[in-house]
Amino acid sequence: MRANGITDRNLSLFVERVTRAQEDERLRISRELHDTTIQSLIMVLHQMERYLTNNHELNITHMRFLLNIQDSIKTILQEVRHFSQNLRPSIIDHLGLLPAIEFLLQSLESSSTVATILNIEGQSRPLNKETELVVFRIVQEALNNVKRHSEANLVEVTIIFAAEGIQFTIEDNGKGMGGSSNILDFMQRGKLGLAGMSERAKLLGGDMKVISSAGKGTVIKICIPENPTPNL
Ligand SMILES: Nc1ncnc2c1ncn2[C@@H]1O[C@H](COP(=O)(O)OP(=O)(O)OP(=O)(O)O)[C@@H](O)[C@H]1O
Ligand SMILES: [Mg+2]
Incomplete structure (x- = not known):
């Protein structure tokens, strides 16, 4: 409570x-x-x-x-x-999640001074479309935050396809979050981006962690189980 x-x-x-x-x-x-x-x-x-x-x-x-x-x-x-x-990124329906994430990274590069790197580890495989849309939204909001708040010049997105599930990491080299990185505290101040990301991860049966401290950049880590059916 x-x-x-x-x-x-x-x-x-x-x-x-x-x-x-x-x-x-x-x-x-x-x-x-x-x-x-x-x-x-x-x-x-x-x-x-x-x-x-x-x-x-x-x-x-x-x-x-x-x-x-x-x-x-x-x-x-x-x-x-x-x-x-x-x-409503139709690129997901036509080409799948990875090209859609590449599209987000290209958009960030062309609208800011942040360089981007995408690493894929393991055997990539398509997820169901609704899951891909949810993951796309999480990465989209994380990259919006990098652009708006981080003052970073590099963001690295890593996607690991493991047997038991998929892990997404969005790591920037910016200023990090000074003070608390507690999502509930942000929510109470009307900031809903991180909360929405965390909630979307939960809809997929997964979870999200925020690792950040002043001057040391921000890492967002999302783990979702294999082929979950989202609760949307
Ligand atoms: N990558 C980042 N680097 C530095 N600070 C960040 C980063 N991402 C989030 N923050 C901090 O965390 C706060 C909460 O982020 P959140 O996305 O929840 O809200 P917001 O972006 O301020 O507003 P919105 O509701 O429009 O998303 C931000 O206001 C910012 O101070
Ligand atoms: Mg935000």
């Missing part, structure tokens, strides 16, 4: 519900984006293309102006696709 009367079990149930609701909502928004915004942008692009091919008599200034708008629409389309991909 915590000082304010909230039990750890209640907190755990609460985070589990939030986690599930978040996943449903992300799926819904990603579908909306795909079915409406992305389709509308594609339609505008096609209209522009048709207009440009049918109007060769346009003077060079007008032509350049329209080509610039066309380029901007292509960039927006790419950004929205990227955003939608992050919400």
Whole structure:
């Protein structure tokens, strides 16, 4: 029982519900984006293309102006696709977990100054899709934290496929967590990232450890049993 009367079990149930609701909502928004915004942008692009091919008599200034708008629409389309991909990464459905994690690491490298290393040990094997999505979310949040809080210049993700289960380690060389690294304390201050990661690991029948101290970087270690069926 915590000082304010909230039990750890209640907190755990609460985070589990939030986690599930978040996943449903992300799926819904990603579908909306795909079915409406992305389709509308594609339609505008096609209209522009048709207009440009049918109007060769346009003077060079007008032509350049329209080509610039066309380029901007292509960039927006790419950004929205990227955003939608992050919400419900179809890369998992098409290519599996490892390419999806590579995608996260590339995104981190291209949007920050953090270099990344991916190590795979043991014989890699596909997990069921829901499990892969849960693991993807954990790694995604861990890397978000590295980007936002760590001041690291290197993060190393190691995935060990062992007979009894799979272990994921995300280790950065940043400033580490000063003071407490207790997830419940963070939760009480409205910080839900680490709690969500831990809860997701539990949904897979596994667990998560945070090893961190000031000046010594942060290590997140998640162990999940072989081929668990997530409780989502
Ligand atoms: N890799 C890291 N390096 C240094 N500090 C970290 C790292 N990851 C987490 N932290 C610290 O732990 C705190 C809790 O992280 P958590 O993900 O739970 O919350 P948050 O990122 O602050 O907010 P959010 O709810 O948006 O995730 C952070 O505010 C930060 O101080
Ligand atoms: Mg966070």
